[in-house]
Amino acid sequence: MFQKRCSAVLVWACVVFCLSASVAWGFEGKVVGVSDGDTIKVLDHGKMVKIRIYGVDAPEKKQAFGVKAREFTQSLVAGKIVRVEPQDTDRYGRIVGMVYTLDGRCLNEEIVKAGFAWVYNQYCKQDFCPDWRSFQASAKAGRMGLWADPEPMAPWDYRRGGKKLVASKTAPAGTYSGNVKSGVFHAPGCKYHDCKNCTISFPNRNAAVQAGYRPCGLCNP
Incomplete structure (x- = not known):
């Protein structure tokens, strides 16, 4: 009985060691x-x-x-x-x-x-x-x-449902809009300004560029 208990303890110790080693x-x-x-x-x-x-x-x-x-x-x-x-x-x-x-x-x-x-x-x-x-x-x-960005959204909030909130909005008139799918941004008045995926707004061109978005080839913002 003692030998069986020792063997069980030894096996468990080996398992713990292997799991630890895989991380370490x-x-x-x-x-x-x-x-x-x-x-x-x-x-x-x-x-x-x-x-x-x-x-x-x-x-x-x-x-x-x-x-x-x-x-x-x-x-x-x-x-x-x-x-x-x-x-x-x-x-x-x-x-x-x-x-x-x-x-x-x-x-x-x-x-x-x-x-x-x-x-x-x-x-x-x-x-x-x-x-x-x-x-x-x-x-x-x-x-x-x-x-x-004065009010950046933390990614954990975005994953928890913030992306639905973002997707439900369109960029306000008078702001630059960013297409979250293509990574392209559009100037106010552009025919694509209110596109389906244009759910991020920027106060100016520089803010859109800093965020990693590319200018639209049509409106050339």
């Missing part, structure tokens, strides 16, 4: 894709692995600044070798990890500093998370990245 190991690989501001694809021994960047939440692709956030992440790591240090796995089976460039920069931190993501307080529980919140506050004070 790190690896280096080439970034072969950037899905959005906080999700990248990395080759690990020839296998493509999706990495959800730990502790941050960037705007969704159809949100204002979603395109810009993706472009920023691309500018830092696309096609480059990075080191991934897994912290967890999410409900979609993706590795949630810290990502470092070979010159020592932390991608997670750089995104927050540049103003292209919120610190994801619900999940950011490490000792350095308060520092990240300070970086976020500095980016907000400097109106960097998405903080150029």
